Amino acid sequence: xxxxxxxxxxxxxxxxxxxxxxxxxxxxxxxxxxxxxxxxxxxxxxxxxxxxxxxxxxxxxxxxxxxxxxxxxxxxxxxxxxxxxxxxxxxxxxxxxxxxxxxxxxxxxxxxxxxxxxxxxxxxxxxxxxxxxxxxxxxxxxxxxxxxxxxxxxxxxxxxxxxxxxxxxxxxxxxxxxxxxxxxxxxxxxxxxxxxxxxxxxxxxxxxxxxxxxxxxxxxxxxxxxxxxxxxxxxxxxxxxxxxxxxxxxxxxxxxxxxxxxxxxxxxxxxxxxxxxxxxxxxxxxxxxxxxxxx
Numbered sequence: 677x678x679x680x681x682x683x684x685x686x687x688x689x690x691x692x693x694x695x696x697x698x699x700x701x702x703x704x705x706x707x708x709x710x711x712x713x714x715x716x717x718x719x720x721x722x723x724x725x726x727x728x729x730x731x732x733x734x735x736x737x738x739x740x741x742x743x744x745x746x747x748x749x750x751x752x753x754x755x756x757x758x759x760x761x762x763x764x765x766x767x768x769x770x771x772x773x774x775x776x777x778x779x780x781x782x783x784x785x786x787x788x789x790x791x792x793x794x795x796x797x798x799x800x801x802x803x804x805x806x807x808x809x810x811x812x813x814x815x816x817x818x819x820x821x822x823x824x825x826x827x828x829x830x831x832x833x834x835x836x837x838x839x840x841x842x843x844x845x846x847x848x849x850x851x852x853x854x855x856x857x858x859x860x861x862x863x864x865x866x867x868x869x870x871x872x873x874x875x876x877x878x879x880x881x882x883x884x885x886x887x888x889x890x891x892x893x894x895x896x897x898x899x900x901x902x903x904x905x906x907x908x909x910x911x912x913x914x915x916x917x918x919x920x921x922x923x924x925x926x927x928x929x930x931x932x933x934x935x936x937x938x939x940x941x942x943x944x945x946x947x948x949x950x951x952x953x954x955x956x957x958x959x960x961x962x963x964x965x966x967x968x969x970x971x
Contacts, residue, residue, distance in 0.1 A: 686914030690922035693906030696899040698929025701777065702937050703896035705768045710889025713882040714765040717896060719871045721761060724897035725864040728904055733861050742862065746853030752846030753859060754866035756839045758874075761867070763836035771829030773934035774946075777927045778817050778953050779833035785810050785956065786841035806959040813952025816945060856908060924958050 704717040733740065742750055767776040785807055843863075850859045875881055884890045910919040931950065934940045 682913060686910055686919075687922065689906050689913060690910035690919045691925070693903050693910055693919075694923045694926045695929050696903040696906065697923070698926045699899045699933055700896050700903070701764065701768060701930055702773050702933040703892045703899065704765050705773055705892075705934070706937055707884055707889045707892035707896065708769065710884040710886045710892070711882060712884045712889055712893050714762060714769065715871075715875050715878060716881040716883065717765045717893060718758070718761040719868070719875050719881060720893055720897040721765075721900045722757075722864055722868040722871050724894075724901040725904060726861075726868040728901040729857070729861040729864045732857050732905070736857055738855065738857050738861075740858075740861075742858070743853045746850050749846050749850035749853070750859065750862045750866070753843060753850055753863045754870065756843035756846060757863045757867040758870050760836050760839040760843060761871075762874075763832045763839060767829045767832035767836060769829070770826035771833065772940045773938060774931040774940055774950070775817065775825075776829065776833040776836075777930045777934075778814060778950050779830065780837045780840070781927045781953060782810055782814070782834075783837040783840040783844075786837060787844050790841065790845065802959050806956040809952050809959070810956035813949045813954075813956065816952060817949030856911075860904060860908070924954060927954055 700721070704714070704721070707717060708714070732738075764776070764780055767779075789807070847859060847863075850862075854862075884893055907919065907923070910922070927950070
């Protein structure tokens, strides 16, 4: 039964999880100022995520064996976990964290578009309006032209969004064969193994040259690892739809952290564009809470 105390616990868990995820990319970007790089940040993030997932498997006594039918989907989860981390953490080398976050958070709309077009599930009025608002927001955030923007950062942030959207779709397929905790384990452990090979193929990790850089690098990974626990904990207590609603606060937190930690600043018009994007995400979450109106 949902009691006020249980509801408050779930809401607090979701808010804390969203806050931690909001720190991941700005902290990683901060470590680059001390000679680290995106591949190292991705490696540390996946190492700590794999450690957290492994611990969760032992605590909850889950089976490590993967059913044969779920292997293709699990491989897709692993591949897109790596590409999401690499593309997202590299995008901020070329464009401000704030803009990378805005582009990245179009991934829920990509999932909705795939569902509507490929799976022939109608978007509904709210999701349709959300699409228009999101892309209008990005247009406002970028301004009337792309002058001054590095296309590599825009492309990488877009690729990260597409990768995470694909990750969601492969995860849905994998979850037909295994539970949430095992697929989290497979994604992190498998991705970490691939990331180790990639990092050493390019000369090994780029370790920070100062304590502050280590703080940013390890802090980014810890926020990711703990955030995963809180994310699934919130889903357990208040459900996926409510959790998604609170996690829409993550881009706001990331933009705020980037402003304070990295000295980034956006114009009032760009903040307005960001508000449109975030508002669109909130609309999609509200639509997901109305299963009879918007299937």
